[in-house]
Amino acid sequence: MAGRRTDTRERIQRVALELFAERGYDKTTLQEVAERLEITRPALYYHFRTKEAILSSVVDRLVVSIDELVEWAREQPRTLEARQEILRRISGLLEDKWRPLFRFAQVNQGVVQELPDGSRMQEGVISMLSVLSAPEDDPVQQFEARLAVFAVILGSVPFLFDMRLPDADRAAVALKVATKLISQ
Template sequence: MAGRRTDTRERIQRVAMELFAERGYDKTTLQEVAERLEITRPALYYHFRTKEEILTSIADGFISSLDELGEWARAQPDTFEARQEILRRIAGLLEDKWRPLMRFAQMNQGAFAETSVGDRMQERIISLLSALSRPGGDVVVQFEARLAVFALILGSVPEVFGMDLPPAELASAAMTVAVRLVADHEPSGQ
């Protein structure tokens, strides 16, 4: 029975994210989510009472993944190879499972910023950034590390660039740029 409940919650989350991306968070109603799922509103309310509960449940999973990755990343040595692996793992998070959430965050920035979820995700991403360039280091190197992560995030949302590329090709290009940004080299301007 618990398996069915989990499957239903995951279906609701997936369909809600599709609608949020298509119509926008503010314009999507729970009634539309229920209709797309072909369930009644009371059945939907059994799992989620508000759109924010749906969004929070999705983001909580992502935040948990970020926490695990951040903990692992901070334990790594400060080497180019470790930074590359951190970037690979971030890209892995952004692949299929979390891509819809990143797309939502980019396409619905206003709505996302108004929720506590947006603040929590931003906190975790900033924490993860510190694993790519230790605080107190060269400012240019810290900035490049941050740009590397944002390249991966933006590379998971093809609509942002308006490039007619398959998602996998854009993600690969984003990884190439990200790796270049964290390569061992003297910061520019020195």
């Protein structure tokens, strides 16, 4: 039973983020979320009482996954192979979990800034940007490392690049560019 409840919560989160990105957070109602999911509002309320609760749960999951990634990355050796694996993991998390929230955040920047967990999200992204470089690296290396992470993140945003590529192909191109940046 717990598995079904978790699946439903994840579906609600995914659909709500899609609607928030399409229509804007303020213009989306819980009724619209329920209709898109083809469930009743009371069924939706069983899992989430408010839009804020949905968004907060998604941001919390993002922050936890970023923290876990950063912690893992900091334990890795400072080799090219380890840095490439860090980029692959960031790309995989974007594909698996983060892309909808990043798309939402781009469309609804004001909402994200007002979220109680919004600053935690920003801090997590900033710490993630620094995992590929060390303080002793020269400024060019540090900048390239941060650009590599940004390349992977930006590769998940279709409207920034008019490349007419499917999401998976665009993400693969972004990962290849990011890998070049850290391989110099």
